[in-house]
Amino acid sequence: MYQLKQFEFHVSDISSLLNADYKGRDILVNHVSRIGQETDHSVILCNPGQAAYLKKIKAECLVFCTKNTVVGNKNLSFIISTDPDVLFYRFINDYLVNETDYWFDEIVSEISPRFPGVIFGYNVKVGKNVIIATGTKIGNNCIIGNNVVIRSNVELGNGCVIKDNSVIGSAGFGFIRTDDGLLQIPQIGFIKIGNDVIIGSSCSIEKPTMGNTIINDNVKIDDLVQIGQNLQIGENTIITTGFKAETGVKIGADTFIGMGVTIISGEIEIGNNCIVGAGTVVLKSVPDGQIVYSHYTNVIKGGSDEKIKEAFSNFKKIR
Amino acid sequence: MAGFLDSIIKNQCCKTNRYINELLEKARKEFGEDSSEYKGIYHQYFKIPRNTKSLLKNRRHYEAEVSGTGIPHGIERLYRRSVVLDLLSACAAECVYCLRGYYDKFVLSGDQIKDVARYCGNDKFLQEVLITGGDPMIAPSKLKFLITELASVAPNIKIVRIGTRLPVQDPIMFDTSLFGFFESLKKRFIIEIGVQVNHYFELQEKTREIIGRLQVAGCRMYCQNVILKDVNDNLDALVKLYDEIRYLGLSPHYLFHAVPMIGTDDFRTSVQKGLDLIKQLETCGKISGRAKPFYALMTDVGKVTLYDGTIVGRQGNYILIKTNFKLSDRLLWNPSYKLPASAFLNEDNTITVKYLDGND
Numbered sequence: 001m002y003q004l005k006q007f008e009f010h011v012s013d014i015s016s017l018l019n020a021d022y023k024g025r026d027i028l029v030n031h032v033s034r035i036g037q038e039t040d041h042s043v044i045l046c047n048p049g050q051a052a053y054l055k056k057i058k059a060e061c062l063v064f065c066t067k068n069t070v071v072g073n074k075n076l077s078f079i080i081s082t083d084p085d086v087l088f089y090r091f092i093n094d095y096l097v098n099e100t101d102y103w104f105d106e107i108v109s110e111i112s113p114r115f116p117g118v119i120f121g122y123n124v125k126v127g128k129n130v131i132i133a134t135g136t137k138i139g140n141n142c143i144i145g146n147n148v149v150i151r152s153n154v155e156l157g158n159g160c161v162i163k164d165n166s167v168i169g170s171a172g173f174g175f176i177r178t179d180d181g182l183l184q185i186p187q188i189g190f191i192k193i194g195n196d197v198i199i200g201s202s203c204s205i206e207k208p209t210m211g212n213t214i215i216n217d218n219v220k221i222d223d224l225v226q227i228g229q230n231l232q233i234g235e236n237t238i239i240t241t242g243f244k245a246e247t248g249v250k251i252g253a254d255t256f257i258g259m260g261v262t263i264i265s266g267e268i269e270i271g272n273n274c275i276v277g278a279g280t281v282v283l284k285s286v287p288d289g290q291i292v293y294s295h296y297t298n299v300i301k302g303g304s305d306e307k308i309k310e311a312f313s314n315f316k317k318i319r
Numbered sequence: 320m321a322g323f324l325d326s327i328i329k330n331q332c333c334k335t336n337r338y339i340n341e342l343l344e345k346a347r348k349e350f351g352e353d354s355s356e357y358k359g360i361y362h363q364y365f366k367i368p369r370n371t372k373s374l375l376k377n378r379r380h381y382e383a384e385v386s387g388t389g390i391p392h393g394i395e396r397l398y399r400r401s402v403v404l405d406l407l408s409a410c411a412a413e414c415v416y417c418l419r420g421y422y423d424k425f426v427l428s429g430d431q432i433k434d435v436a437r438y439c440g441n442d443k444f445l446q447e448v449l450i451t452g453g454d455p456m457i458a459p460s461k462l463k464f465l466i467t468e469l470a471s472v473a474p475n476i477k478i479v480r481i482g483t484r485l486p487v488q489d490p491i492m493f494d495t496s497l498f499g500f501f502e503s504l505k506k507r508f509i510i511e512i513g514v515q516v517n518h519y520f521e522l523q524e525k526t527r528e529i530i531g532r533l534q535v536a537g538c539r540m541y542c543q544n545v546i547l548k549d550v551n552d553n554l555d556a557l558v559k560l561y562d563e564i565r566y567l568g569l570s571p572h573y574l575f576h577a578v579p580m581i582g583t584d585d586f587r588t589s590v591q592k593g594l595d596l597i598k599q600l601e602t603c604g605k606i607s608g609r610a611k612p613f614y615a616l617m618t619d620v621g622k623v624t625l626y627d628g629t630i631v632g633r634q635g636n637y638i639l640i641k642t643n644f645k646l647s648d649r650l651l652w653n654p655s656y657k658l659p660a661s662a663f664l665n666e667d668n669t670i671t672v673k674y675l676d677g678n679d
């Protein structure tokens with residue numbers, strides 16, 4: 001979806017673009033490398049634990065690192081930050097990559113004859129074989145992947161990405177047993193998706209019977225996830241692959257849901273700043289700040305800010 | 320950008336890139352070091368300015384930043400209908416004479432961009448924005464965000480102008496996703512892209528390709544030029560430049576006299592030489608009337624095109640320039656505007672400004 005552009009920057013310009021200090025010579029850089037694979041003019045990211053290696057580097061490189069990681073090596077220049085990995089990936093996202101253009105059919109602003117009645121924002125990239133229902137609202141700078149289906153009663157904020165083969169607004173799976181068999185409950189609710197949400201490939205976001213399924217700003221959803229009816233997901237929450245949940249579940253903000261988590265009752269609420277470990281079947285609500293795993297009967301520890309930050313540090317993604 | 324003359328003089332080293340270095344080498348190989356082509360590149364990017372005592376004091380081309388409670392950073396405003404939005408300070412290469420060389424380093428954040436767009440949408444008189452920097456094309460994601468925000472929250476804005484040198488300074492870095500982006504917005508905005516070109520040799524194949532693709536995307540392309548000593552301050556160089564500009568379908572805009580800013584002494588001809596050149600250019604019969612620019616001065620109070628009666632006198636090294644700008648007007652749309660020390664009001668409330676002449 002994204003590709004690295006050809007680029008050439010002076011270190012002083014990178015410092016300016018990122019509002020960050022730099023140390024060393026104002027060298028030119030023109031490619032990104034992993035530490036250990038650097039060559040002349042590389043940009044690399046160095047964690048504090050790799051500081052000893054920096055002394056050995058013979059190539060002329062720019063290193064993103066913390067102040068304490070800076071070493072005496074004339075070949076190196078440094079962009080210094082308390083959070084170098086964030087700055088490094090921000091630099092890549094904002095200045096070094098663009099979207100590949102081979103996959104999408106058109107860039108839409110406001111209206112498209114292909115999608116009558118759809119209210120587009122500006123600069124919406126739409127892939128091939130996409131179906132979007134009349135009346136759908138899609139914000140600015142969204143990317144709609146190939147084979148995506150967006151059914152009625154859906155609103156999408158700005159800057160959202162829906163990856164290939166996902167269905168937004170699929171009718172929820174609801175039936176009532178009657179004397180005549182199973183009666184389907186019509187799903188006529190709404191799906192509201194905030195700004196900067198990413199929905200992975202082959203996901204299903206279900207439309208509720210009534211009311212709303214709500215995915216708030218900056219939520220990131222992995223591939224192969226099912227978001228059930230009336231689910232509410234708080235800001236900045238990450239949901240990884242294989243997640244499934246019963247109707248009506250609420251998940252707080254800044255929470256991390258591991259692979260294959262299942263929530264089996266609509267009465268359950270996952271709080272803010274929680275981590276739910278991979279494979280957990282959640283049987284009861286999780287208070288704010290808790291880290292839980294397996295069949296949730298035990299709290300392994302109170303989720304201090306430090307622990308949560310550490311756990312989250314492994315899940316940064318390029319957008 | 321950002322000529323950062325202090326550091327260039329201190330380090331005796333210019334900030335160029337691979338593309339500019341290759342362009343200079345190409346000029347040397349094909350035309351030799353005495354050629355106009357070689358000098359046209361060398362004097363813009365490689366010539367170390369002399370650190371001499373100078374009458375030049377300005378660190379900005381003019382002071383018009385809009386400030387006040389709730390006013391976001393990055394807005395300059397001299398005119399009623401248009402506003403300058405500075406997105407960032409960085410460029411792909413540094414022209415040593417750059418008029419923004421002494422600006423603070425900055426880049427607008429997402430929230431600041433939203434604030435800037437809201438400011439534009441809240442002023443019904445505004446119809447046009449000029450997005451500049453730095454070079455906004457080196458930050459395409461921020462540029463797209465700013466333009467889509469304007470499209471959403473500033474329905475009064477009809478024209479988006481973008482000032483760039485990236486197609487000339489480093490066309491390889493130009494983000495090709497911008498073509499589709501501009502095309503998708505051509506019903507919402509008139510998009511005008513201004514490219515500064517000072518010598519025809521800067522218009523190489525890759526640059527031409529980008530200009531062509533921007534035109535196909537529906538952008539209206541225009542060109543600004545500066546008379547620079549030893550680059551283009553002769554009739555032949557200007558004729559070639561304006562011919563090429565016309566062949567590429569670029570509209571000629573201003574031909575500026577070099578801005579009086581710290582460090583630009585070596586590049587500045589006299590204003591009279593510029594007048595002589597524009598007169599020759601427009602009457603020599605060598606270029607079409609469709610290719611003729613306006614000769615203009617970037618004064619402390621804004622751009623002034625030279626017409627009969629614009630130059631009203633001389634005070635030592637300074638030329639007196641009579642404008643039709645009115646201070647009372649300026650204060651209407653930019654209450655923080657202050658008349659610079661080099662300017663005074665005439666009886667009819669218009670502004671006359673002193674403009675430092677150059678030397679031939």
